[in-house]
Amino acid sequence: MPKDDLKTGYRIVGTRPDRPDGLDKVTGRARYGADISAPGMLHAAVVRSPHAHARIIRIDASKALVLDGVKAVITRADFPTGLTGEDWNLQENTIAGDVALYDGHAVAAVAATSKLLAQDAARLIEVVYEVLPHVIDVDAAMQPDAPVIRAGTADHSVPEGMHPNVVKYIDFGHGDLEAGFAAADLVRAQTYKTEATHQGYIEPHACLGQMGADGKGEMWVCTQGQWYIRRMCSAVLGTDASQLRVTPSEIGGGFGGKTTIFMEPLALALSRKAGGRPVKLVMSRAEVLRATGPTASASMDVKLGMKADGTLTAAQVNFRMQGGAFIGSSPVGEALSCALACYTIPAVHHEGYEVLANRPKAAAYRAPGSPMAAFAVESLLDEMCRELGLDPLAVRLKNAAREGAKASYGPTYNRIGLVETLEATMAHANLKVPLGPNQGRGVASGFWFNHGGETSVSLAIGEDGTVTVSVGTPDIGGSRASLGMMTAETLGIPYEAVRVNIVETGALGVNEPTHGSRATFASGLAAVEAAKQAIKTMCARAAAEWGIDADAVEWIDGAAAPAGPNAGKFPPMSIAEIGAKMGSTGGPISGHHEVTAGGFGASFGAHVVDVEVDPETGRTTVLRYLVVQDAGRAIHPAYVEGQYHGGAVQGIGWALNEEYVYGADGRLQNTVFLDYRIPVASDLPMIDTVIVEVPNPGHPYGVRGVGETGITPPLPALANAIAAATGARLRSLPMSPPKVLAAIKAKANGQG
Amino acid sequence: MVKVNLWSGLRRFAADQTVVPVEARTVREMLDALTAAHPALLPFIKAGVSVSVNGQIVTDLNAPVAPEDEVYLIQRIKGG
Known part of the structure; x- marks a missing residue:
């Protein structure tokens, strides 16, 4: 419609x-992540902390290393020091330094000639821990007696006097809240909690990594973003991004959870230590659940003011979210921004806290933060509609955000x-x-919100007039089809004449991952522009052959044609005809477009x-x-x-x-x-x-x-x-x- | 002057203002002018913010801004 x-x-x-x-x-x-193999390949296994919070006193791999077929063992000592910010978070999450921060946190890894041998060797690596107090619940982690997970992590936003586990504070809103609640006929406030959940992709994380002593490497991996894998692995390993070539596999689900790294640098570090032999690392389901990003757990207060006719007059939300033991991992900012976005309310106030807890580092999960926020706000809204005897859909329509209205998050x-x-x-x-x-x-x-982001797409005309589109956004929901369809529509050719490939990092400029619902939007926008560029070239080739001005040629139904009777009388020249002779008319024909896409x-x-x-x-x-x-x-x-x-x-x-x-x-x-x-x-x-x-x-x-x-x-x-x-x-x-x-x-x- | 709307948590780092007027022709100049006038905002700008101009998130630092534009700094959004 x-x-x-x-x-x-x-x-x-x-x-x-x-x-x-x-x-x-x-x-x-x-071919999924675990389907990729290479000659001389080793298999990896990871030693993980059985404790939620523990100081690592000693790691002894001597019993593992004497096994015939064990080729390398790595610990944090095999990684560079001095990283800061999110790079440090990524490295620390990949392999623990002095302290294991959650149950399942990697502390060592081993590469051997078979998976079973690697698993046996991992069991022989002795780790001595000093168990520390831990905290799991987000509200408990804010209490004065909560164990401090990492002092000094909080950023500038946190007001003085908060517990050190509170690492971010966000506060925004507009309108006169007091007046808004005073104008309401019904004011209600409630508290809501959601547990952490996992993205639940069926394909576990899997990769094959190879890296030589010269820092040059290759990786085949299931991921939503091969350039993110490249950048993050290089940061963690202290190598140059351009020296690592990352090829994405077919992907068995991501939902945001595969927009970051978890164990990929381990495969590369093991390979580097094992003389450059390729190393395959495939997580078990238990490893996925224990050590890859779930979403945050949340504790949320909501207060709404409503008139008897259902008009919302004021709204106030206060959210606490933990995203594991690392700052910046919870989606509390997104949750706040989404919480009231469906409605036009004269007075709104949002307050949020990010809190550390001894849990795995949260990753993005489909509309990060928005489902929890909706649970709190939409539940209370429903309660109030029932109390006032109002139709809950009619109330939503009455207050619905519209074009030209001020969004709850500002613009x-x-x-x-x-x-x-x-x-x-x-x-x-x-x-x-x-x-x-x-x-x-x-x-x-x-x-x-949806998203645009960094995008680079190339398109090449084949010798038979069929078309190859190279994109950098892995297909997690049908984007190969949608990109092929938009390309075919623009070129005026059958959909079946277009093939869309998801390409490796050497083939295009930097692309953000497939996240933020951006693949069909942003790669589509770039593919259409690349197709238009190729059309321009094809029109020019036809014009040169006809001896007319390029501006006198237009593109109709997959062919170049004279634009009107004054341009001359020539039969349309199809994309297949143009492709067949492009080698002798100026060379290969392609289109390319790169953009940081706005307009979403x-x-x-x-x-x-x-x-x-x-x-x-x-x-x-x-x-x-x-x-x-x-x-x-x-x-x-x-x-x-x-x-x-x-x-x-x-x-x-x-x-x-x-x-x-x-x-x-x-x-x-x-x-x-x-x-x-x-x-x-x-x-x-x-x-x-x-x-x-x-x-x-x-x-x-x-x-x-x-x-x-x-x-x-x-x-x-x-x-x-x-x-x-x-x-x-x-x-x-x-x-x-x-x-x-x-x-x-x-x-x-x-x-x- | 371009009027930049800050989220209210930033107010205490910008002399209690939620709307800060700055001389700027581009997003880059706007951010530079903001942090020049209020250096305490720098950690937040460096950590990453989204800039909304007339309801659209703008990622190009060279994008133009004009006095009549609606400009907001909002939390950086990550998608799944």
């Missing part, structure tokens, strides 16, 4: 061609599509389905979920689910729907089941998927989707980016549905059966 007059009627954009990676994936031909919104999204939601048939006993319906809105447009969504809660067990069954979201323009609607499905499913898991469970000893208790349970197909209904299209004026095809917003509304939508079904309000995630049952019983006892 396009909502403006940007060009429509495309040949390819908006259609649903076959997935370019489909056959490779279903036949097992796709004025440009063209956005929340109103259209809410209107499409209210018109959907799912809202009219009658509900039975123990069933309830919940709604929520969600927001994500925010995406809003609204979800509606119906649940049934078993009053005997507290188990929640999702009966039906609706995702409505503004895509700007859906280049390949099936992939867009896939992103909507995926966001909803991850959100359902986060809401109902997923959590990091720590023992009193600070060790992670649920390190396999049997115990850390993500939703599977049998847990889910068919998910309905509506793609709203309010094109982004900052993109040639109107793209906004769709990957992240979809995970934002499910957490509160589920909480609101469970409250509607049971009368019990859960303000802590996950809403697992024991917690739901306890809330139902408390409600029955008059405590809820």
